[in-house]
Amino acid sequence: MKVLVVGNGGREHALAWKLLQSKQIEQVVCVPGNGGTAIMERCQNLPLAVDNFEGMSQYALKHGITLVIVGPEVPLAKGITDYLQSKGLMVFGPTRAGAQIEASKAWAKALMQEARIPTAKAAVFTEAAAAKSYVKAQGAPIVVKADGLAAGKGVTVAETLEQAEMAIDAIFQGQFGSAGNFVVIEECLVGQEVSVLALTDGLTIRPLLPAQDHKRIGEGDTGENTGGMGAYAPAPIATPELMARIQTEVLEKTIASLRSKNIDYRGVLYAGLMVAPDGDFKVLEFNCRFGDPETQVILPLLATPLEELILACVQQRLGELPPIAWHRGAAATVVAASGGYPGEYEKGQVMTGIPEAEAAGAVVFHAGTKLNQQQLVTDGGRVLNVTGIGENFEQAIAQAYAGIKSIHFPGMYYRRDIGYRVLS
Ligand code: AMP
Numbered sequence: 090m091k092v093l094v095v096g097n098g099g100r101e102h103a104l105a106w107k108l109l110q111s112k113q114i115e116q117v118v119c120v121p122g123n124g125g126t127a128i129m130e131r132c133q134n135l136p137l138a139v140d141n142f143e144g145m146s147q148y149a150l151k152h153g154i155t156l157v158i159v160g161p162e163v164p165l166a167k168g169i170t171d172y173l174q175s176k177g178l179m180v181f182g183p184t185r186a187g188a189q190i191e192a193s194k195a196w197a198k199a200l201m202q203e204a205r206i207p208t209a210k211a212a213v214f215t216e217a218a219a220a221k222s223y224v225k226a227q228g229a230p231i232v233v234k235a236d237g238l239a240a241g242k243g244v245t246v247a248e249t250l251e252q253a254e255m256a257i258d259a260i261f262q263g264q265f266g267s268a269g270n271f272v273v274i275e276e277c278l279v280g281q282e283v284s285v286l287a288l289t290d291g292l293t294i295r296p297l298l299p300a301q302d303h304k305r306i307g308e309g310d311t312g313e314n315t316g317g318m319g320a321y322a323p324a325p326i327a328t329p330e331l332m333a334r335i336q337t338e339v340l341e342k343t344i345a346s347l348r349s350k351n352i353d354y355r356g357v358l359y360a361g362l363m364v365a366p367d368g369d370f371k372v373l374e375f376n377c378r379f380g381d382p383e384t385q386v387i388l389p390l391l392a393t394p395l396e397e398l399i400l401a402c403v404q405q406r407l408g409e410l411p412p413i414a415w416h417r418g419a420a421a422t423v424v425a426a427s428g429g430y431p432g433e434y435e436k437g438q439v440m441t442g443i444p445e446a447e448a449a450g451a452v453v454f455h456a457g458t459k460l461n462q463q464q465l466v467t468d469g470g471r472v473l474n475v476t477g478i479g480e481n482f483e484q485a486i487a488q489a490y491a492g493i494k495s496i497h498f499p500g501m502y503y504r505r506d507i508g509y510r511v512l513s
């Protein structure tokens with residue numbers, strides 16, 4: 090079987106890597122892929138933009154691609170699944186209608202309220218004055234969110250009323266384009282975040298191992314928000330009891346609600362949850378895709394062949410499969426970032442030491458890299474995901490750090506405290 094993977098990050102490298110562990114997979118084509126997917130055996134890159142649906146479908150039909158797996162949210166929200174399905178291709182990832190669960194926070198909030206899914210109290214506004222008077226009435230801290238996709242930058246956790254008002258103005262002044270046509274204002278929740286990614290065929294939904302990521306740039310979870318500086322799985326905060334509640338109170342209710350709206354959702358439903366100090370939980374957000382970097386720590390622990398699960402979702406027979414099997418142990422990933430990220434940074438820096446990191450037992454997923462005349466160079470803010478897999482968190486984290494120590498590029502930065510919550 091030949092598979093096309095859409096995207097160019099560490100998540101897509103991890104998907105391709107996992108698929109290629111199966112003998113069933115003849116070839117993976119990444120669109121557009123990165124330096125890591127360029128050099129993996131049985132893998133190749135196709136240099137098309139992720140929203141060039143026509144180019145992808147022509148290639149897929151001509152080259153006998155059986156299955157398309159979509160990594161990022163942007164092509165899903167633009168209807169890649171609807172388009173490729175209309176050409177007769179099998180696609181893992183929701184249609185444009187289903188992707189609204191991530192692409193519109195107001196839409197997702199309404200779904201959660203209708204389906205009585207536990208979530209933060211919220212209100213939606215279309216103009217600044219009403220939003221500001223609501224914020225004044227509620228008081229700070231309070232959370233201000235642009236409705237649409239904003240590459241993770243549309244959320245402000247405002248400690249003061251002034252910060253909340255500034256965030257409201259920025260959104261309505263068009264800082265996020267049409268993503269800011271609506272503003273969602275939400276109660277500020279405290280606790281620990283956990284990511285529960287689940288696979289669904291639209292009828293059955295099954296969770297993967299829970300993961301936690303570190304969103305802030307600085308050690309101790311301080312400083313600016315990023316796309317994620319590290320992650321680990323399985324997150325012990327999501328106990329079996331909590332996972333059972335999440336299954337019935339969040340995942341099954343969401344799929345039932347989507348179905349009631351005639352949305353046939355086949356792909357990943359990712360619930361971002363806040364677990365309060367008393368153990369109760371609420372949904373912060375839904376994503377319509379695999380998490381990045383959570384995928385890089387979940388897939389190494391997956392024992393069931395990934396393509397079996399994905400095909401079962403696409404063909405709506407997930408309920409017939411035996412339970413998902415997992416390897417024992419834990420995985421952790423540390424992100425090597427370009428100096429300056431999440432602000433300005435340089436690209437094109439030459440990297441060394443990846444073979445040495447792999448020889449030390451780490452798995453190195455490329456996130457922002459490219460091959461430049463046979464040389465691997467940096468090509469993004471988050472450059473590499475150096476991943477350790479072990480019998481426990483101590484081993485997994487030690488292996489990731491042992492690997493990253495041998496890697497160098499000018500300006501490289503990484504956090505030294507990934508996984509501190511799970512190390513005793
Ligand atoms: P979202 O894209 O909605 O998940 O928001 C991005 C990040 O903002 C989350 O991962 C949280 O760290 C934070 N956040 C979002 N909503 C809330 C909330 N209601 N209370 C506290 N923090 C939040």
Ligand code: GLY
Binds near residue numbers: 381
């Ligand atoms: N790790 C957060 C996300 O994928 O949205």
